[in-house]
C-alpha cells in the first residue's frame with residue numbers, strides 16, 4: 385500500500401503532481417488537506433499493451449428514474465468502489481457513480497426538477513457537484529458538505545437553466561483530485577423544447593464523450609499522484625483508443641474534458657467540427673472549427689457530418705499532445721432529417737455591470753514543502769468569505785495569473801454562467817464564445833468576464849479546475865446576500 389504521504393515524502397513530486405516545473409518543486413511535501421488516500425498495488429506482471437481500435441467506445445447508459453412526472457424525476461445513485469477494464473485484461477480498482485467508471489448519464493429537462501438520492505457506499509466521505517448547474521447553495525456539493533460513508537443524502541437540481549451539457553463529479557474537500565481521477569464523474573444533459581425545435585441530431589445520434597488522461601505504472605497499476613505529464617493514456621468514455629461505429633449522417637457529440645489537469649487540442653483528420661454549444665448551452669451561431677481547445681472541466685458540443693463519407697471510411701480524433709485518441713468508423717448509410725442551422729439561439733443580453741473585482745491565481749513556494757495554491761494571495765479556507773455579492777447584481781471580474789512558476793491554470797465559477805469580454809485586452813478566443821463556467825488562464829494572461837448572480841443566496845466556491853491545484857488551496861468562496 386502506498387499512501388499520499390508516502391508519495392510526497394518519497395519525492396514523487398519531482399516535476400510535480402501540481403504541474404510545477406522541476407527546479408521550483410520541493411523534494412518533500414507535508415500532508416495536504418483531507419484524509420489519506422490509499423492506493424492499492426494489485427498487479428505485478430508486465431503492463432498489458434494497448435492495441436488501438438480494438439475496443440468500442442462505450443456510451444455511458446442513461447440513468448433511469450425511480451419516479452418520473454412532468455414536474456420532477458427522482459433518481460437513486462450510489463458512490464462505489466468498483467473495478468474497470470481500462471487496460472485490456474486487467475480489472476483496475478477505481479471509483480464510480482452507480483458502480484460505473486464514467487458514471488451513468490443523467491438526462492434532465494428545463495423546468496423539471498431532478499432529485500438524486502445519493503448513497504455513499506464507500507469507506508470514505510465523498511459528495512457530488514453539478515458542474516455548471518444553477519442550483520441552491522445547499523445542493524451545490526460545497527467542499528465541506530460531505531456524504532459520510534454509508535449515508536444517503538438528497539440533492540435537488542431545479543433545472544431552471546436552458547438546455548446544455550453539464551457534468552457531475554466529486555467535490556469533497558481534500559479528496560476531489562483523487563476521487564475524480566479515480567472515476568467519480570459522469571455527464572448531465574439538460575434538454576429544452578426550443579432546442580429540440582431546432583432539430584439538431586438527437587437520440588442515438590447525440591453522444592456524450594468524456595475525455596480524460598490517466599497514468600499507469602509498468603505493471604498496469606493506476607498511478608494517482610505523480611507528474612501530470614506522465615498521464616499519457618487518454619480515455620474516451622473510459623477506454624483508451626477505442627473505435628466508435630457511426631452511420632453516414634450527422635452526429636452531435638458532447639465533448640467533456642473530465643481530466644484533472646489537461647488542455648486538449650482536438651482535431652479531426654481531413655475534416656472540421658461544427659461547434660454548436662459551449663459550457664452553458666447553444667452558441668448564437670454554429671461555427672466551423674479546425675481545432676477545439678478544451679481545458680479541464682470545459683465542454684463543447686459539436687456536430688460531425690459523416691454523410692459525405694463512403695462506408696468503410698475511418699475518421700480520427702487527435703490531440704496535439706496525445707496523438708490519435710478515438711476513431712470514428714463509418715459502417716452504414718442512414719437517412720438523416722436533422723439540421724444544423726447557422727443561427728442557433730441568441731445569447732441573453734448582458735445587464736449593466738456595477739462591480740469590478742480581480743482574481744489572481746498563483747502558487748506560493750516554501751522551502752522543503754509542497755507549494756500552496758492561492759487566490760489573491762490566500763489559501764482556501766472553507767469558513768472565510770472572500771467576496772460578498774448582492775443577489776441579482778452584475779459584476780465584471782478580471783481573472784489573471786501572476787504565477788511565478790509560469791504554470792497554466794484555469795478558472796471555474798460555481799452557480800452562474802459568465803461571458804468572456806476580453807482576453808489580454810483583445811477579443812476573446814473562439815473557445816471563449818458563448819456562456820462559460822470554466823476558462824483556461826496561462827501565466828501572465830488576463831481574462832475579463834461578466835456574470836449576473838441571479839437566483840440563490842448562500843456560499844459558493846470559485847477555483848482553479850486543475851484539481852491538484854484546488855486541492856492545495858487554489859479555491860476561494862463567495863457569498864450571495866439578499
Ligand SMILES: [Cu+2]
Pocket residue numbers: 745792793794848849850853854858
Ligand atoms: Cu491551477
